[in-house]
Amino acid sequence: MREDNCIFCKIANGDIPSKVLYEDEEFKVILDLGPATKGHALILPKNHYHNLYDLPDETAGKVMLLAKKMTVHMTEKLKCDGFNLVQNNGEAAGQTVFHFHLHLIPRYAEDGQTLGWKPLELSQEELEEIKSIIIG
Ligand code: AMP
Ligand code: ZN
Numbered sequence: 001m002r003e004d005n006c007i008f009c010k011i012a013n014g015d016i017p018s019k020v021l022y023e024d025e026e027f028k029v030i031l032d033l034g035p036a037t038k039g040h041a042l043i044l045p046k047n048h049y050h051n052l053y054d055l056p057d058e059t060a061g062k063v064m065l066l067a068k069k070m071t072v073h074m075t076e077k078l079k080c081d082g083f084n085l086v087q088n089n090g091e092a093a094g095q096t097v098f099h100f101h102l103h104l105i106p107r108y109a110e111d112g113q114t115l116g117w118k119p120l121e122l123s124q125e126e127l128e129e130i131k132s133i134i135i136g
Contacts, residue, residue, distance in 0.1 A: 029104070039105075083105065
């Protein structure tokens with residue numbers, strides 16, 4: 001299940017070279033070409049899914065297990081101080097490559113990166129309204 005002209009399909013299936021940290025039948029884990037920190041990696045399913053919205057449940061489960069294993073292993077090897085998992089869905093959320101991927105970002109005490117957001121100040125009423133939209 002590949003999509004023509006998808007760079008991550010080509011990487012995941014070996015048509016374009018990459019720095020591979022791990023590979024099995026369903027996934028490849030590669031180093032990101034524009035890393036946030038040393039060791040920034042991407043988990044790519046070999047099948048093409050645009051993003052989380054069309055990722056099968058079973059694959060989603062396997063991605064998180066693999067992410068956990070990679071996080072523990074990379075933390076030990078890189079001696080990093082923490083770890084961010086980042087996963088962007090849709091252009092508005094910063095997705096630039098439309099083949100599902102999970103960012104594995106080792107963090108170091110003085111790495112100078114900021115992965116964050118400006119917190120909104122919402123009232124209890126506003127929070128309640130959002131809650132009822134989501135669960136209603
Ligand atoms: P996102 O913004 O979540 O879609 O992330 C796309 C990521 O893919 C960025 O961090 C890029 O640096 C990375 N990237 C793009 N092209 C390549 C490539 N050929 N090899 C490795 N990483 C890539
Ligand atoms: Zn693809």
